Amino acid sequence: MLNRLEVDQAVFFAMASLAWQFLAGPITIILIGQYFSKAVQGYYYTFWSILALQTVFDFSLQSVLVNFASHEWGKKGGSVTVGHQDDAGNRLASLLRGAIFGYGMVAVLFLIVVGGFGLAVLSRGQTAAEVSWRLPWLALVTVTSINFLTTPCLAILEGCGQVKSVYHLQFLRGILGNFAAWALMLSGASLWVTVGRAARRVAL
Numbered sequence: 001m002l003n004r005l006e007v008d009q010a011v012f013f014a015m016a017s018l019a020w021q022f023l024a025g026p027i028t029i030i031l032i033g034q035y036f037s038k039a040v041q042g043y044y045y046t047f048w049s050i051l052a053l054q055t056v057f058d059f060s061l062q063s064v065l066v067n068f069a070s071h072e073w074g075k076k077g078g079s080v081t082v083g084h085q086d087d088a089g090n091r092l093a094s095l096l097r098g099a100i101f102g103y104g105m106v107a108v109l110f111l112i113v114v115g116g117f118g119l120a121v122l123s124r125g126q127t128a129a130e131v132s133w134r135l136p137w138l139a140l141v142t143v144t145s146i147n148f149l150t151t152p153c154l155a156i157l158e159g160c161g162q163v164k165s166v167y168h169l170q171f172l173r174g175i176l177g178n179f180a181a182w183a184l185m186l187s188g189a190s191l192w193v194t195v196g197r198a199a200r201r202v203a204l
Helices: 009-035 038-051 054-058 061-075 087-122 134-147 150-159 163-186 192-203
Strands: none
Touching: 009 038, 009 163, 038 087, 038 134, 038 192, 054 087, 061 087, 061 150, 087 134, 087 150, 134 192, 150 163, 163 192
8 A cells, every 4th residue: 555655664654653652642641640649750751851861972973874874885786795795894894883882882971971960860859758769760771871772773774775674663662662651650660661661672
C-alpha cells in the first residue's frame, strides 16, 4: 500500500513516530496525574529537565557522523563485499571505533557531571525526605549514559543507507517505551518509571 501511494518507508516510520508521540502524550499525562502524588510529579518532571543536558554533551556529533558515513558509503558504491576491505571500508570501521570511544568518554563525563549536579539540585527540594528519589535518579543517569553508546552506531547505520531500519527501530522504541512506562505507573513504580523508559534504548 505504501508503494502504491509512493510513500517512502523511512518517511512513513518518521511520521508514524510523531503520530504516536501525539497520541501517547495525553495518555501519559493523565496517568501521571492519576498515579503520581504532587511531590513525585515534581521530581518526575525535574528528572527529565536535568536530563535535557544530554543535548549539550552530544555536541551535535550525530549529524556529523551521518554525513561522514554517507560520504564514505558513497565511495563504496553502497555495497559490502565479503572478504574485501577497501579504503572506504577501512575509514568507516575507523570512524565507528573512534565514535564509540569518543561517546564512551562523553558517557562517563555525563554520568559524573549530570549525576552529581542532579543530586545537588534535587536534594534541596522541600520534599526530598518524603520521596525516594536517589536510587531512581542514579539508575536513570547510568542508563542514559549507556544509551550514549548506541548513538554513534545508529548514526553510522543511517549514513550507510539504513535510514528505514533506523527509523523503524526508533518507532518501535517509542511504542515499547510508552507501554513500559504505563505498565510501571499502573504497578505503582513511582520514579522508577523514568528508568523503565530510558532502558528501552538499551533493551532494543
